[in-house]
Amino acid sequence: xxxxxxxxxxxxxxxxxxxxxxxxxxxxxxxxxxxxxxxxxxxxxxxxxxxxxxxxxxxxxxxxxxxxxxxxxxxxxxxxxxxxxxxxxxxxxxxxxxxxxxxxxxxxxxxxxxx
Amino acid sequence: xxxxxxxxxxxxxxxxxxxxxxxxxxxxxxxxxxxxxxxxxxxxxxxxxxxxxxxxxxxxxxxxxxxxxxxxxxxxxxxxxxxxxxxxxxxxxxxxxxxxxxxxxxxxxxxxxxxx
Numbered sequence: 001x002x003x004x005x006x007x008x009x010x011x012x013x014x015x016x017x018x019x020x021x022x023x024x025x026x027x028x029x030x031x032x033x034x035x036x037x038x039x040x041x042x043x044x045x046x047x048x049x050x051x052x053x054x055x056x057x058x059x060x061x062x063x064x065x066x067x068x069x070x071x072x073x074x075x076x077x078x079x080x081x082x083x084x085x086x087x088x089x090x091x092x093x094x095x096x097x098x099x100x101x102x103x104x105x106x107x108x109x110x111x112x113x114x115x
Numbered sequence: 116x117x118x119x120x121x122x123x124x125x126x127x128x129x130x131x132x133x134x135x136x137x138x139x140x141x142x143x144x145x146x147x148x149x150x151x152x153x154x155x156x157x158x159x160x161x162x163x164x165x166x167x168x169x170x171x172x173x174x175x176x177x178x179x180x181x182x183x184x185x186x187x188x189x190x191x192x193x194x195x196x197x198x199x200x201x202x203x204x205x206x207x208x209x210x211x212x213x214x215x216x217x218x219x220x221x222x223x224x225x226x227x228x229x230x231x
């Protein structure tokens with residue numbers, strides 16, 4: 001079946017520190033992979049995505065590369081800001097039959113950035 | 116462009132009571148999703164509509180949960196009777212069509228339900 005495992009939080013960093021949030025997945029076939037972000041009091045927002053192996057998704061300084069050989073999609077940012085404080089969710093979408101379009105989420109990782 | 120609207124934002128009820136949540140998707144979006152997010156977990160799909168038809172309700176506890184999408188626009192999710200384990204945030208999302216990643220899902224702010 002389809003599932004996502006991401007590193008547990010919370011993660012606390014100082015401003016300008018390097019960020020990595022690990023995400024691995026199990027899937028049938030070749031899923032698409034996503035990172036969503038949830039800022040306090042707001043709904044989930046798509047941060048970036050990758051649709052095939054070796055694709056790199058990027059947005060707002062965040063990057064993640066679809067690694068088929070390690071079934072991973074780790075989120076990275078070179079220099080975090082206080083405004084990046086949020087909960088980050090790794091997700092995959094099914095690509096066949098009844099799972100087409102269905103999102104499978106990890107547990108989420110709370111990131112807090114201190115000035 | 117207005118986003119996905121949900122109401123109420125918060126609801127507290129006692130177990131065995133009933134409750135209903137409302138979702139208004141982005142105008143023109145054919146696909147609507149309801150997710151349940153229990154504290155400390157990621158969202159889990161409950162039901163997916165394409166226009167006013169159900170595409171996937173395999174994860175919906177049909178003995179107590181029901182959902183409808185009137186005229187292919189607004190949707191209502193109902194729980195009757197509620198149990199303590201239903202305490203969660205209920206998220207509504209919509210997309211132009213069916214099939215991620217071609218069609219991005221846009222999420223509403225959610226309704227936080229507490230069952231006492």
